[in-house]
Amino acid sequence: MSDNLIYRRDFLQKLGTMSLGGFVANGLSAQAVGAQKKQGRRTWKPVSKRKVRVGIVGYGVCRFGAAFGFQDHPNVEVVAVSDLIGERRRGLMKACRCGNSYESLEMLVKDTKIEAVFVATDAPSHARHCMEVLNHDKHVMTAVPAVFGSIEQAEQLLETVEKTGLKYMMAETSSFRADCYAMRQIYRAGGFGRLVYSEGEYFHYHSKPIGSFKDWRIGLPPLWYPTHSTAYYVGVTGKRFTSVSCVGFNAGFPAYKSGANKYDNPFTDEVALFQTSEGGSSRMLMCKGIGGLVVERGRVFGERGWMEGTEYRGATKDLPDTSRPPLPPGVPAGGHGGSHGPLANEFITSIIEDREPMVNIYEALAMTVPGIIAHKSALKDGETIKVPQYTPPRG
Numbered sequence: 103m104s105d106n107l108i109y110r111r112d113f114l115q116k117l118g119t120m121s122l123g124g125f126v127a128n129g130l131s132a133q134a135v136g137a138q139k140k141q142g143r144r145t146w147k148p149v150s151k152r153k154v155r156v157g158i159v160g161y162g163v164c165r166f167g168a169a170f171g172f173q174d175h176p177n178v179e180v181v182a183v184s185d186l187i188g189e190r191r192r193g194l195m196k197a198c199r200c201g202n203s204y205e206s207l208e209m210l211v212k213d214t215k216i217e218a219v220f221v222a223t224d225a226p227s228h229a230r231h232c233m234e235v236l237n238h239d240k241h242v243m244t245a246v247p248a249v250f251g252s253i254e255q256a257e258q259l260l261e262t263v264e265k266t267g268l269k270y271m272m273a274e275t276s277s278f279r280a281d282c283y284a285m286r287q288i289y290r291a292g293g294f295g296r297l298v299y300s301e302g303e304y305f306h307y308h309s310k311p312i313g314s315f316k317d318w319r320i321g322l323p324p325l326w327y328p329t330h331s332t333a334y335y336v337g338v339t340g341k342r343f344t345s346v347s348c349v350g351f352n353a354g355f356p357a358y359k360s361g362a363n364k365y366d367n368p369f370t371d372e373v374a375l376f377q378t379s380e381g382g383s384s385r386m387l388m389c390k391g392i393g394g395l396v397v398e399r400g401r402v403f404g405e406r407g408w409m410e411g412t413e414y415r416g417a418t419k420d421l422p423d424t425s426r427p428p429l430p431p432g433v434p435a436g437g438h439g440g441s442h443g444p445l446a447n448e449f450i451t452s453i454i455e456d457r458e459p460m461v462n463i464y465e466a467l468a469m470t471v472p473g474i475i476a477h478k479s480a481l482k483d484g485e486t487i488k489v490p491q492y493t494p495p496r497g
């Protein structure tokens with residue numbers, strides 16, 4: 103691997119000194135500086151003095167309920183928090199400086215003061231919990247993934263969002279990483295043209311299981327957790343995967359031995375090749391078995407240019423501002439590449455401005471469901487399978 107990296111750096115350095123047949127050779131490295139300057143000048147401006155009354159649920163191994171800065175946002179009042187486990191509930195109250203709690207999400211949603219809920223519970227419960235929130239007339243933001251291995255759940259969730267007309271947002275962290283966010287702006291400005299090919303990668307090596315609520319992570323099919331990867335196509339283009347062929351690998355960890363997990367899943371690693379609605383392809387993976395590798399990243403290659411990390415090379419000279427929206431003073435950018443604060447800010451602002459949030463139900467399902475189909479393909483030795491489509495109604 104290190105040989106490849108050295109080759110790659112060398113290759114990029116050479117590219118930096120070459121004429122690329124009319125293509126811009128300076129790339130986003132120079133543009134990124136400009137974007138940062140602009141970001142420095144751009145300061146957060148309140149769109150309203152209104153405080154959205156929020157409930158927060160889930161303070162598990164990742165302490166996610168308190169990790170997005172809702173408690174620090176000037177347009178938020180954290181009305182109540184919840185976790186089923188008393189010690190965690192108290193921890194979440196303290197972390198969010200909130201004096202009110204409920205013993206469960208099911209009790210919290212009955213509080214009529216609450217307008218919106220952040221669901222940071224275990225992944226298998228997300229869809230059910232979000233529907234519970236929506237059915238109690240509240241907006242919802244959920245941790246990833248939107249649904250857990252079930253197309254039926256995806257359809258029920260979509261129906262509930264459409265029926266209630268409330269805001270639904272999936273807090274997909276890669277979507278708000280600086281590189282992915284910049285790729286989206288450049289794509290929209292035509293800087294890539296159609297994507298010929300893209301890659302999204304979520305490597306998370308762990309030979310020992312991560313303890314989670316009711317052990318949901320033990321033996322988990324890798325691409326049931328696809329969104330950190332798929333964001334590098336769907337989150338960039340707003341386009342869709344149409345079919346998939348996927349290959350699985352077993353790194354020999356005990357939880358993935360035959361019959362050792364509740365998912366009957368034999369794979370620690372899955373690598374999928376998708377066809378896209380633009381006529382291109384995407385290689386998306388989730389791997390737990392590659393010794394020591396833990397990273398979330400992606401790259402895109404289009405007719406008019408390509409981008410990896412902060413490096414854009416392409417035919418577009420005037421790139422748009424690629425920086426993420428500024429945050430209110432006191433709201434930390436937070437973890438996963440500084441994506442947490444921007445995600446919470448986007449959700450709250452979408453409620454105040456009464457507009458769709460960036461990762462709405464259609465984008466959330468378009469990032470989540472293709473991974474479920476990819477796992478099916480891996481179980482069938484890479485058979486090509488069509489991917490269900492989730493497209494917003496026109497207008």
Ligand SMILES: NC(=O)c1ccc[n+]([C@@H]2O[C@H](COP(=O)([O-])OP(=O)(O)OC[C@H]3O[C@@H](n4cnc5c(N)ncnc54)[C@H](O)[C@@H]3O)[C@@H](O)[C@H]2O)c1
Pocket residue numbers: 159160161162163164165166184185186187190205206207208222223224225227245246247273274275313314315316318438
């Ligand atoms: N980069 C990312 O986007 C990222 C990273 C880490 C975790 N996550 C997601 O964040 C979520 C939380 O992760 P975790 O590892 O902390 O989960 P976890 O399984 O450790 O904890 C889930 C918590 O939810 C609580 N809970 C479950 N049902 C509840 C109910 N009905 N009412 C109140 N509380 C309830 C449980 O008591 C538990 O404390 C997961 O869905 C995970 O997929 C996303």
